[in-house]
Amino acid sequence: MIDFSIPDELIAKRDRIRAFVTDTIVPYERDPRLTQHGPTDELRQEMIGKARAAGLLTIQAPTEYGGWGLSHLEQAVLFEAAGWSTLGPVAMNCAAPDEGNMFILSKVCNPEQADQFLRPVIEGHQRSVFAMTEPGGAGSDPGQLATAATFDGETFTINGLKWLITGARGAKTWIIMANLETNDHLQGGPTLFLADGDSPRIVLERIMNTMDRNYVEGHGVVRFDNLQLPKEALLGEAGQAFRYAQQRLAPARLTHCMRWLGAAERAQSIAIEHAKTRTAFGKTLGEHEGVSFMLADNEIALHQSRLSILHACWLMDQGEKARHESSMAKAFVSEELFKVADRCVQILGGIGISDETVVEMIFRDMRAFRLYDGPTEVHKYAIGRKVLR
Template sequence: MSMTFDLDPATAELAARMSKFVGEVVIPEEARSGISLHHGDEQLRQRLVSSAKEFGVYGPHVPEEFGGHGLSLLQLAVVFEQAGRSLLGPLAIQAQAPDEGNINLLDKVANSEQRQRFLAPLAAGDVRSCIVMTEPNGAGSDPNALTTTARRSDRGWVINGRKWFISGAHGAAFGIVLARSSGEWGDRGGATMFLVDMNTPGLEEVRVIDSLDEGYFGGHSELLFTDVEVSDDAVLGEVDLGLKYAQVRLGPARMTHCMRWLGIAQRSQEIAIERAIEREVFGAKLSELGMVQQLIADNEIDLEASRALLYRTCAELDSGATATRSTSITKTFVSEALGRVVDRSIQICGALGISYDTPLSRFYRELRPFRIYDGPSEVHRWAIARRAVGRFEANRTNG
């Protein structure tokens, strides 16, 4: 099947404007912001959001109904890469995880009242949100291990359980909470999504977890639910179909992660090339040395291969396919390839690369967890292999 990825003029213009915005506004803010953003400087976020709106680059993924550009995934791949050149770029356009994925989920599943109460302010950048799924000894890579429960009451539902590594929870206005509403631990299905205000009585933020990546706005929190009461209006979609809705956001969100990190990796390559051109050792520029040229070339290969996989998978998702195999392959390859790009870039820069005089060491810390977030590489490989074996056996039987 032939496939082309030619950009329409409007998307190409938006990507160029995004590049200008990130270079002129966001990267200077990044340099001033300090290392850790776990406790979230809300004034910084609002300043960036306002600037993005003034530049006309805010909300490429936001539905046009809410003032966004409403781009397809394939269009977003080019625009988000430019936004991702800075750790703060996605934050400025409300495209950071988990808000970007939650906007997509709410747009597809929320009812009219929920769209106005939750989606409208989130899409406008007035508030942040979180997706409350992962548990310390339960649901994570295996959603059937969900232990947080939601039981019916006279006034709706009562939620009990402990969640952890809930990204962006600190300072978020609301969370999309996944809890077991039927069945027992290990059973397939039986989970429901609830829209829960973060100031609801009984919902406690136990801590913001110290982690390798410090540039994640709002950090990663541990949350405790103790008899948290919500009404029937809080149910997102239908009861017991929460895992089905999780799939709505999961594949596209994995791809938007890849888009954003592509920007960081491309910027790392450019920093390394600039250093290689300027630095002289043993009577020659670094860029003229064969070993350095190999590092640069391998970076180019990983970047281009990552884009090719990403674009193909985005086109598949845009066509309406679930693309579970493609998203697993792309997420696994891109997360590892981009890590190699940043690692090689540091190697080219030497001592400068591990200093804070460049952002490379920070990028390295921020990118490393991507091999774990949204499914560890090992889990994706297990799923990829299982599908390959299943396909082979089916073909052999039918042949």
């Protein structure tokens, strides 16, 4: 049986989140601490405090950590509501990269690692990064991983250069992917490590200037300069980084879709209001067929995107990995929501390219979304390989 109804309890939670984001977080969109490089950590902490007071902090966490223990379907409904403002997920501590990092840490780390590296992130006291992407190395193809790690039986030593490391400045919990060289103690190959971001051997060289500005402290270029970690820093099993990354990426690409669906809805609502009130050539913009058709195309895209997300989430709630379906969702949703944002800019006309509304910011961030957790082309490549088998 196919049931598309949302339980009353979940509707109440959704409406509570939407009200919190609208009333408390949207005003921060004009805060000067929302910089070219995203919200500052100071702004994040202030918003985190608001969410904590409202009982809406890190709702996706397991119940043993104080969260709501949400299913993937429940996340889809609630993250969409949080995404009404691009700052909503930041405030509620369900934004990338922390949300995805919390997920993988809750699955892989041991109790001692959880106390040191996971719990403070869940509680909103510190931020995390996932350091994989490299200039000329790992990116869409992680098999090109160039950062190297050695192990002498007691200490790991890591050297390498990473970039596009989201939230690197000020983050305390670091998940580092490096290629562990052959040794006499552990299996070699791509491996994950946990590190404290305060280490002087984690060198933040610069913050990159990018078109998006919704991630806390932007994206950094980071060098590991003989970073030495104890053997307890090993996250999971040696040589299994790609397997663990896949566990993180399938749900994470869907939560990206959920949050950005909310932002696209916001842009559509602003475009609709403008089309109702702005006049041209003797009638409102909405009465012109060209504008009404764009709004209709947006509604169709929003609806189809939501269905694609919900289907992949439903499969995952049934215990399936849903890699194929989550890839289809990510490819489809990211492309369609970008078109939604683009049409909203067009409907708004001159103010659409200004900061008179948040649509311009949503448009730029939505363009970056097409690359997060794998560009569309990589997902289509994977989808094509599956259908050709």
